Amino acid sequence: MNLPADVQNIISVLESNGHEAYAVGGCVRDCILGKVPHDWDITTSALPEQVKALFERTFDTGIEHGTVTVLMHGVGYEVTTYRVDGKYEDGRHPKEVTFTASLEEDLKRRDFTINAMAYNDIRGLVDLFGGEEDLEAGIIRAVGNPTERFTEDALRMLRALRFSAQLGFEIEQGTYDAIKTLAPTLGKISAERIQVEMVKLVTSAHPERIRDVYATGLTKIFFPEFDDMMECQQVNKHHMYSVGEHTIVSMGLAPDDKVIRLTMMLHDIAKPVCKTTDENGQNHFKMHPVKGAEMARTVLRRLKFDNDTTDKVCNLVKNHDDRPEINPRNVRRMIIRVGQENFNDLLAVKRADCLAQSMYHREEKLSYIDELEKVFNEVVAAGDCLRIKDLQINGKDLIAMGVPQGQRIGAVLSTIFDAVVENPELNQRETLLNMVKSMIK
Template structure:
């Protein structure tokens, strides 16, 4: 038992003291101990105790049964809630996720034995210090992720721990020890038993960590082959073009590292080139091209994010950013207005961040010029917005009702005319005048070319 001291929140200390005065053992446990020892601010303070759930409820005035079948009661101190869980021993696991039964115990060590990694299997009490039965402190010093006990048994209990190993490695910059790695490769197929929602949560945590490039490790260990096979397809895909010196995987990893740790943006950079293997072609001179890869990548992103049960808002933003990340446009106001029309103002600043990250992961020889052009585009974008320039149907000086009154039937023709009017105004802001637009609409309604789709250009 280590005599190191830790600072814990006042309310957590109140709970420990209350349980102790009632005759029970109680410790803060797991991630909060780990993070405190690393000098990080813990997000949650979980408490483990020898008291049974009904005994915990008897000690405190305000509790909530949040997981009482597994021994967990939330104790409310004012408006703050703390999860208090009885020491337990898990029964046999049949589905790589849930124990068939939970048995309560009075022994802290028995509870710590069932935890995933040594750095998460430490407990602390101000009176007794740190309980570190598996050398978690040593592994923190060595920067090692190591399973408690036999790794294969820990992964049999909950296969998601396979991804959690990579997640902690990415968050902390730690290595996974040899036996734990071997057990991961041996047990990785069990991830098929884990729900899409839980896979999604761990994937996102890896991506928004300090080391999103550890996705390479997830691939090396066979994890992506099970949960994200689309990633494996970009490994080793060459890019013989003036813009690139890295293969698609290396470019992807660097692009993720170049952008802020935001869920939408990191997911976008992860998947922005997933379509390249499908469209890769070699042209004269040995150069390789990836025509319309953003659109193919967007289709992959849509499929993946539905499969992993992402919320609609995240999915639609990522798919749109992937689709448009390669849009070619220059720094003129007309070109920026057209880009705004295609991409959408709501995600345009994210779109600029995506293009910036993409550029920085290209051939160093082309980066300065491309970044300088992007800076000019961003400057123009702010000018267009500040001046209230028109680039959408909603900003036109006329609306659908005006066109109906002018004799254009509601339906596809009406929508097509409005689109063409918007394109005309994007080209020339002076056209955003009711009379001029009605005059142009009169010509467009009988022109078969009105249904010609917009043309877009991709890298």
């Protein structure tokens, strides 16, 4: 295994001072898989104070949990003392930890066999639980007794599904059964921790594994709306799947961007509550995107997403099914409604939605989206006025003309803006000033 020079260096310094030190966890797993690890964690028998004494630049990241960050060439490496964990309560750290001199004890506290391997150049790979074999076979298996491990920290259940989604791995039967049994205990876990794992799952190579989050009973705990979608049929010409299955398929067809994947996950969330059934037993879903945006917000708030992500996703959910007749005027209106910066995301959402529907009129639906994209690009290229600040006059001009400050300025500008969106040729300074004159006469 090829450790980066800085990691090598940190390990050598610790080892030559009488301690043990290894690269551990995710980075070892990723190296064996031939992937480039996004960070390197080091585990050591040295106590935090001893680590700090050996390196010039360190800072305390979670010293009470044994973690010191060692800075090398501007990069931080987390060096954590071998430990045995107490109960996990907050995000990343168990409530109380006990340091230990045994690497085995430290590896035993880790969640899955593939995450419980350590490596250094002196003693090679330390793999006490068959992690390498499970990596080769593509299996997620709890270290030790899964029921005990999930009882210690219920988040591990969702982590199992997240790793299976990122790696395309299967969950070992005993581990899976324990998740099914203990699913309700996920209710004890903070929304923030659930959010982290869900984002990793939905942006992974296999977002369709959210199906297992449902099948194990976990969505029911933090996202019961998903269960309603899974259980909502939509037998019509446009659809071949239930609302939930359509949602899952659409996630897999969308680019792996966080906002877009979350939008796919939530785009039809209101269908189960907006359903009416006609005399032929067919379900119809009126006004569901508007209600959907509201329900999506409830879910994202519940999971403590930041406002920016929440607003973007809700905006896309609300507009995902808008299909105005395509002409420059309607497209300008649509850009203003959705926001120019969100329009490409909207196009991606529309395409994934369409491709997850039946073949009925698929070609027409896709060419509609192509046409929408073409006119969007033309409108942008033409430099048409799409924001009040693109107008050739501004508030100062209005004040100079004697329009009273405050509300009235806003109202005049907005009327002018409306006219310009209808007819971009009006966006000439002289023309607009004349319009204002006639308005305030």
